[in-house]
Amino acid sequence: MERPNLDYIKEISGGNEEFEKRFLTIIQNEFPKEKSDYLENLQQENLEESAKIVHKIKHKLGILGLQEGYRLAIKYEEDLKFGNTNLEKDFQEILHTVEEFIVKIA
Amino acid sequence: MKSIIVDDEASARAIVKELCRKIPEMEVRAEFPNALEALKFLKNDEVDLIFLDIHMPKLTGIDFIETLQNPPKIVLTTSDKNFAIEAYEYPFIVDYLVKPITPERFEKCITRLEGAFEKDDLNSQLGGGTHGQEEELYINIDRRLIKLKLRDILLIEAKGDYIEIQTNDKRYRVHSTLKKIKEKLPESRFLQIHRSFIINFTQIVDIQDNSVLIERNVIPISRSNRPELMQRLNLL
Numbered sequence: 001m002e003r004p005n006l007d008y009i010k011e012i013s014g015g016n017e018e019f020e021k022r023f024l025t026i027i028q029n030e031f032p033k034e035k036s037d038y039l040e041n042l043q044q045e046n047l048e049e050s051a052k053i054v055h056k057i058k059h060k061l062g063i064l065g066l067q068e069g070y071r072l073a074i075k076y077e078e079d080l081k082f083g084n085t086n087l088e089k090d091f092q093e094i095l096h097t098v099e100e101f102i103v104k105i106a
Numbered sequence: 107m108k109s110i111i112v113d114d115e116a117s118a119r120a121i122v123k124e125l126c127r128k129i130p131e132m133e134v135r136a137e138f139p140n141a142l143e144a145l146k147f148l149k150n151d152e153v154d155l156i157f158l159d160i161h162m163p164k165l166t167g168i169d170f171i172e173t174l175q176n177p178p179k180i181v182l183t184t185s186d187k188n189f190a191i192e193a194y195e196y197p198f199i200v201d202y203l204v205k206p207i208t209p210e211r212f213e214k215c216i217t218r219l220e221g222a223f224e225k226d227d228l229n230s231q232l233g234g235g236t237h238g239q240e241e242e243l244y245i246n247i248d249r250r251l252i253k254l255k256l257r258d259i260l261l262i263e264a265k266g267d268y269i270e271i272q273t274n275d276k277r278y279r280v281h282s283t284l285k286k287i288k289e290k291l292p293e294s295r296f297l298q299i300h301r302s303f304i305i306n307f308t309q310i311v312d313i314q315d316n317s318v319l320i321e322r323n324v325i326p327i328s329r330s331n332r333p334e335l336m337q338r339l340n341l342l
Contacts, residue, residue: 008206012124019124026116055161056115059185062206063117 001093004064004101028102031060035095042088051080054091061094064101069094107219108152111137112144112170113159113183118205122157122183125212132216141170153178155219157203160184171196179222181215183207197294202338218293225289243290245271245280252278256295260309260320262287264302272323297338299331307338 006020013019038053058073072094076087109126111134113119119137126132135153138144142165144156158180160167167184171177177198185205200222201215243259244251258273264284271278271287280287284304288296291304298304299318303325311319316332318325327335 011209012121014128014209016124019120023117023120023124026120030115030117052161052163055185059115059118059205062185063121 001097002066002068004066004098006105007065008063024105027060027063028106031057031098031102034060035099038095042085047080047083047085051077054080057095060098064098066094066098069097107132107154107223108135109133109155109157110135110144110147110153111157112141112162112167113137113157114139114162115159118159118183121205121207125207125209128209129216141165141167144170145173148174154223155179155181157181157183160186171199179219181219195294197292199294222293243287245278247278247280254278256291256306257308259296259306261306261323261325262304272321274321297331297335299335300326300328307335310339313339 009020009023013023034053034057038050038057041047041049041053054073054077058070058077061069061073072087072090076091079085079087107129109132111119111122111126113122116139119139123134123137126134135151136147138147140162155178158167158170160182161184162170165173167182171180177196180196180199181201181203182199183203183205201218203211203215241256243254243256245254246252254271254273260272260274262284263270263272265279267281268279269282269284269287271280284298284302288298288304295306295308296304297307299307305318305320305325307318309320311321313319313327313335316327316329318327318335
């Protein structure tokens with residue numbers, strides 16, 4: 001399974017470590033909130049709203065270099081709009097991977 | 107360029123801000139997590155450019171655009187690749203960036219913006235308003251100035267020292283170059299897809315292999331121009 005990395009963030013920062021730190025703090029704050037909003041909406045079967053949050057999370061997967069995860073999120077977002085939750089488990093695994101990574105870099 | 111960033115994701119705003127920081131002529135005046143706050147700001151402050159996310163809760167980027175009386179240049183930012191053609195329906199939308207935005211793509215966007223601002227300057231020096239200038243083009247044929255509506259132009263073909271402008275019902279031969287006419291055409295609608303052809307890409311009927319069909323004209327796409335064309339299409 002692919003692992004998250006900081007390549008994109010380093011490319012954007014161009015060596016600006018202050019930005020890198022600030023940016024990682026943003027991700028560390030933003031991601032858990034989005035994850036919990038996603039799970040809450042999913043639990044309430046509010047799939048349209050869940051799709052909107054997957055849309056945001058998708059961007060973070062791209063930022064963290066999870067190309068396969070990004071592609072899966074595109075499909076999952078579309079599926080959710082049509083009431084299809086088949087990819088729920090796969091997406092959950094990706095969220096877990098990101099969460100672990102975020103804790104590790106904290 | 108005085109700009110603001112409107113995006114409900116703090117991480118997305120931070121990336122655009124960092125990319126802007128590396129452009130000396132770019133000044134980010136403020137950033138907003140929603141369109142309503144941006145609207146409030148714009149009541150009292152003028153900017154040249156807005157980096158605008160499309161997918162935002164309550165008021166979306168497109169809703170926001172619709173409420174602007176005098177829109178500045180806008181660069182859309184989104185994780186949704188299937189939006190390009192709709193985006194270019196607005197003449198003040200200069201570019202469309204798919205997140206995560208790469209530095210290379212951002213640089214290209216800045217070049218596009220510079221071109222758009224230069225075109226505005228040129229138009230104002232000529233005494234015309236931007237919108238009016240963008241909607242029509244006068245061509246000189248046999249000492250007559252003929253007005254063409256830009257939306258009627260299908261394609262332009264280079265033919266030696268001349269260019270041929272194909273509209274819905276006529277073909278005009280003008281002593282000029284593709285380079286010159288390209289400077290007069292809005293990027294929101296026109297794109298060079300081959301060294302001899304500029305097309306109005308809103309008029310594409312279909313695309314097959316290395317050619318596009320516009321009305322009944324089959325136009326070749328060069329390999330180097332193909333990625334930009336594909337990027338502008340609303341692909342499913």
